[in-house]
Amino acid sequence: MAAEISNDSPSDEILQGSEPGASRNSMLLATDSYDDLASYLSDTNLSSDRDRLSSGSISEITHPTETESFDPKSVISEEVGPEVVENEINEQLENSLDVSASPVDEPAALATSDSDTVTERIGLDTPTSQLSELSTDHSQPEACTGNNSDEQEEEVEYVHSQEWRQHRKHVFILSQSGKPIYSRHGDEDRLVTLMGVMQALVSVIGDGQDLLRCITAGSHKMVFLIRENLVLVAAARSIESMPQLLLQLTYVYNQVLSVLTLSQLSRIFKQRRNYDLRRLLTGAEKFFDNLLNTMDRDPCFFLGAVRCLPLESSMRDTIAQSIAQNAKVKDLVFAILIADNQLITLVRMKKYFLHPLDLHLIFNLVSASESFKAAESWTPICLPKFDSGGYLHAHISYMDEECRSCLLLLTVDRDVFFTLSECKEKIRERLVKYKCLAAIAESVDQNGYKTSQVGIPELRHFLYKSRSAAQFSCPEYEAPYHTADQRDRLFGLYQFLHHRIHSSSRPLKILFHVGSHETLLGWVTSGFELYAVFGPLVTKSAAINSVNKLLKWIKKEEDRFFILNSPTF
Amino acid sequence: MKSIDAKLVVLGSQGVGKTSVVVRYVSNTFNGHLSPTIGASFFTCKMMVDNYRLRIQVWDTAGQERFRAMAPMYYRKSNAAILVYDITSLESFDDMKSWVQELQKNTDGDLAMCVFGNKCDLEDQREVDNNLALQFAASIGARHFQVSALSSEGLKLEKLI
Numbered sequence: 001m002a003a004e005i006s007n008d009s010p011s012d013e014i015l016q017g018s019e020p021g022a023s024r025n026s027m028l029l030a031t032d033s034y035d036d037l038a039s040y041l042s043d044t045n046l047s048s049d050r051d052r053l054s055s056g057s058i059s060e061i062t063h064p065t066e067t068e069s070f071d072p073k074s075v076i077s078e079e080v081g082p083e084v085v086e087n088e089i090n091e092q093l094e095n096s097l098d099v100s101a102s103p104v105d106e107p108a109a110l111a112t113s114d115s116d117t118v119t120e121r122i123g124l125d126t127p128t129s130q131l132s133e134l135s136t137d138h139s140q141p142e143a144c145t146g147n148n149s150d151e152q153e154e155e156v157e158y159v160h161s162q163e164w165r166q167h168r169k170h171v172f173i174l175s176q177s178g179k180p181i182y183s184r185h186g187d188e189d190r191l192v193t194l195m196g197v198m199q200a201l202v203s204v205i206g207d208g209q210d211l212l213r214c215i216t217a218g219s220h221k222m223v224f225l226i227r228e229n230l231v232l233v234a235a236a237r238s239i240e241s242m243p244q245l246l247l248q249l250t251y252v253y254n255q256v257l258s259v260l261t262l263s264q265l266s267r268i269f270k271q272r273r274n275y276d277l278r279r280l281l282t283g284a285e286k287f288f289d290n291l292l293n294t295m296d297r298d299p300c301f302f303l304g305a306v307r308c309l310p311l312e313s314s315m316r317d318t319i320a321q322s323i324a325q326n327a328k329v330k331d332l333v334f335a336i337l338i339a340d341n342q343l344i345t346l347v348r349m350k351k352y353f354l355h356p357l358d359l360h361l362i363f364n365l366v367s368a369s370e371s372f373k374a375a376e377s378w379t380p381i382c383l384p385k386f387d388s389g390g391y392l393h394a395h396i397s398y399m400d401e402e403c404r405s406c407l408l409l410l411t412v413d414r415d416v417f418f419t420l421s422e423c424k425e426k427i428r429e430r431l432v433k434y435k436c437l438a439a440i441a442e443s444v445d446q447n448g449y450k451t452s453q454v455g456i457p458e459l460r461h462f463l464y465k466s467r468s469a470a471q472f473s474c475p476e477y478e479a480p481y482h483t484a485d486q487r488d489r490l491f492g493l494y495q496f497l498h499h500r501i502h503s504s505s506r507p508l509k510i511l512f513h514v515g516s517h518e519t520l521l522g523w524v525t526s527g528f529e530l531y532a533v534f535g536p537l538v539t540k541s542a543a544i545n546s547v548n549k550l551l552k553w554i555k556k557e558e559d560r561f562f563i564l565n566s567p568t569f
Numbered sequence: 570m571k572s573i574d575a576k577l578v579v580l581g582s583q584g585v586g587k588t589s590v591v592v593r594y595v596s597n598t599f600n601g602h603l604s605p606t607i608g609a610s611f612f613t614c615k616m617m618v619d620n621y622r623l624r625i626q627v628w629d630t631a632g633q634e635r636f637r638a639m640a641p642m643y644y645r646k647s648n649a650a651i652l653v654y655d656i657t658s659l660e661s662f663d664d665m666k667s668w669v670q671e672l673q674k675n676t677d678g679d680l681a682m683c684v685f686g687n688k689c690d691l692e693d694q695r696e697v698d699n700n701l702a703l704q705f706a707a708s709i710g711a712r713h714f715q716v717s718a719l720s721s722e723g724l725k726l727e728k729l730i
Contacts, residue, residue: 260635280635282583283605370604374592375629379608380639394608414642417611 019527020554020562021466021473027346027566028306028470029355029385158190169236171252171292174199176229177274182285184292188278198233202226214242225249229269230256239492241499244302248295251360254384255291258361259284262388290368291361297491298341302498303529305465305472306356309342310448313559315439320345320567322430323407327423328569331413333392335569339405340444341367343471347567355385356470366406372396373403376424378417381410395420399428405440451475454553456546460518462532463494464554466562473554473561490533497522497531512540521547572622578643580668581653582661583632586687589718590653591629599719606631609643644672649681654702656686656715657694662702669709682711689715689722 017024158164164186172191173182178199180188188195202224205212215222223245225232232249240248257265260280268275295301311319323335324347333352337344341363346354365381366372380391395409395417407427409420431437451459453475461481465472481490493515501508501522513520519534521543532550534543554561579587588606593599595614612627628643630636644650652668654661665684672680684706686697699715706713716723 280633283607283631283633286604365607368604369607370600370602371588371606371610374588374600374603375610375612377606377608377610380636421611 017468017527018555019466019525020464020551020558021469021471021564022527023466023469023471023562023564023566025564025566026469027348027353027563028359029353030468030470158186159194168238169234169240169292169296171249171288172198172233172235173252173256173288174231174233175269175274175277176231179274179276181230181277181281182288184289198224199231202231213246221245223249225253227253229265239496241495241503243502243504244495244499247302248292251291251295251301251357252288254357255284255287255361255364256281257384257388258365258382259287261382261390262384263390286368287364291364294341294364294367297487299463299474299491299494300341300356300360300472302495303463303465303472304356305470306359307342307473308471308561308563309339309344309440309443310473310560311344311439311443313564315436316345316563317565318434319431319436319440320347322434322436323347323427324567324569326426326430327409327420329409329411329416329419329423331416332409332411332420332569334408334410336362336408336410337399337405338363338366338408339440343563344405344440345563345567347569350568352386354383358383358385362408366396366408372406373398376421380414383410393417395424397421397424399431400437400441402441404444405437448474448476450478452478454550456549458534458538458542459546459550460533460535461490462530462550464531464550465529467527467529469562469564471562493518493520493533494531501529512543519543523547570620570622572624575623575625575649576628576647577625577649577651578628578630578647579651579653580630580640580644580665580672581632582655582658582664583634585632585653585655585658585661586718587632587653588629590651590685590687590716590724591627593718593721593724595627597721599721601719605633608636608639640671641675644676644680647680649683651683651685652711653685653687654697655688656697656699656702657688657691659696662686662697666705673709682709684709684711684713685723686713686715688717688719690717690720 167185169184171182171184172180172188172195174180174195176199178196180192180195182188183191201215202212206226211226212224214224220235220237221240221242222233222235223242225246230253232253234245234249236245264280268277268280300307319337323337323345327335327347333349334354335347336354336359337346343359346359348354361383362381365379371377376395376397379394379396381394382388382391386392390412392410392412393414393416395407395411397407399405399407407424409423411420451461461475461477463472463474477487477490481487497511497513497520500511500513501524508522509524511520511522513522514536516536518536519538521530521532521534523530523532530547530551532543532547534546538546558564579591581587583605588603588610589599591610591612592603595612606629608631610629612629614625614627616623616625628647630640630643650672652665654665656662669682672682684702686699686702703713714723718724
């Protein structure tokens with residue numbers, strides 16, 4: 001068996017550095033956000049005791065099935081037959097569709113089951129206060145004057161309403177003092193008490209020198225991200241793993257920083273602990289909404305990679321040259337051309353690189369705002385991975401009438417709008433002259449490529465990430481994944497595969513998983529990550545053969561799918 | 570024929586319709602689903618006034634509080650300011666007064682001001698008394714217009730300066 005696996009195992013065929021999309025000179029920082037997160041999770045700042053407690057309980061709670069078959073020596077895992085996960089996914093899909101079948105009364109569970117412990121502990125810590133008082137204290141530090149029992153009842157009713165409970169994933173942001181800042185679903189003003197409970201949970205666990213990371217209740221996971229000034233909570237009934245949800249919360253947190261900067265955020269809460277942050281975030285809700293919706297369907301976030309618009313490399317070089325030659329402005333840090341949430345080109349100042357996470361926030365900024373389509377804009381934006389302490393100033397404009405491609409010129413000088421506006425006009429003229437805009441429009445309208453172009457009949461879909469380039473590529477979603485439900489299910493399968501392979505308790509190199517609807521093969525090396533989906537009857541050796549063919553095909557097309565050089569000004 | 574370059578800044582609370590007013594004026598269109606401006610948007614428009622060729626550069630600023638600190642960057646270099654409030658929101662009118670104070674304090678009085686009460690198509694939801702607004706505008710030496718970006722009332726061939 002072992003011999004068979006090593007015979008089948010294709011890993012020696014590709015030397016590192018020659019895998020498709022390998023880039024020695026990437027313009028993106030290739031540190032994986034998911035790896036960053038792993039280091040956060042095993043944060044050594046915590047006392048060893050606390051570390052053991054929290055991480056131990058999490059892995060127990062979130063991967064109960066994995067611990068059973070744990071074999072530390074195995075790096076190649078093979079799963080044939082059991083469709084536990086798939087059933088789980090299907091079940092969850094059904095649950096999400098069938099409102100009445102919602103198995104766990106989530107807010108009630110949170111409120112009742114946990115309030116017991118809260119009362120007990122609070123009783124110990126602050127003997128004078130009752131829970132009821134405490135929750136109102138925390139939840140409504142200032143604005144509670146007008147709140148009478150009627151309104152509270154209404155609030156409780158709202159939290160219990162089917163409409164609110166049927167959502168698969170809730171995300172909340174609250175301040176350290178428990179003030180509501182954002183709720184993905186529903187008006188956060190009506191969730192004051194609930195957020196008070198969350199704050200109480202966090203502070204009670206925090207009092208014991210512990211860190212609250214995750215609560216599981218039936219099929220629900222509640223994941224907490226606690227930052228200096230903010231608490232972020234995700235409550236989800238989905239296949240996503242705890243690290244994946246935590247990564248999403250990290251993105252939301254970074255979105256807050258992108259709007260306000262870390263220094264401003266710290267300053268505000270230093271001056272007034274119970275400041276209502278919504279005042280400064282008005283108009284930014286759509287960034288959170290759009291980010292969360294995109295994270296439910298775009299793999300770029302959990303892959304920590306950027307997708308490039310497929311273009312002939314000569315065309316892409318021409319575009320990069322047009323930008324680099326016409327944007328020679330002092331203090332211009334990045335020039336970025338994007339279309340349809342895909343990168344066309346990035347020209348950078350020699351000593352600076354962009355992190356994929358920051359680029360995702362830029363994509364989110366552009367796709368969430370219609371206002372850039374009306375006119376040239378001059379917008380402050382903070383890129384948390386680049387510099388969380390300050391703003392860059394972005395000149396943002398669309399290059400064509402149809403608003404396909406958007407150019408962003410990012411600088412540290414706030415007074416150069418008109419200089420950059422002139423640069424933009426020159427760049428646009430060049431792009432028109434060399435027919436670059438036409439090529440971009442053609443590629444956008446073509447909507448990527450089809451799986452059938454690879455020439456492997458049993459292959460249905462795949463995600464390929466070049467780790468050194470921090471870029472990924474995937475074909476269009478075709479039948480059977482053309483409907484929203486099926487696409488969501490496929491997305492869940494990818495998340496599952498990704499999580500299994502990157503599981504911190506048992507990382508894998510190759511995972512072959514046979515389900516009732518499809519067969520999955522995940523393969524990770526130091527150079528790339530590949531997640532492939534086949535029909536349900538494909539054998540392991542056939543899948544591995546196909547994957548080898550697929551890699552050759554991607555290698556052949558790599559100049560079109562990836563940006564392998566790194567143009568500078 | 571002489572030509573003049575003029576710089577104009579549009580200020581006011583969030584959601585009063587600054588962008589809608591500008592877009593109506595510049596391109597004579599209206600979009601009910603405009604999203605809030607982030608930072609500031611830049612428009613240009615050209616017109617003839619009394620045999621002068623006038624080229625106006627318009628800075629349409631964001632109304633959200635977090636962008637307030639950036640406003641000086643735009644009004645310091647301007648020749649004129651349009652202050653927009655929403656006639657259905659007394660708060661936006663009061664807010665506009667604080668803009669006037671800020672402008673009076675930080676510019677040398679060479680900034681021409683003009684007050685727009687937007688959304689005058691929503692007469693039945695009016696919260697700001699028109700006479701009060703006229704009085705206020707007169708007190709700061711500004712002209713006052715009732716406008717509607719939706720119906721384009723008051724935004725046809727307006728002489729801004």
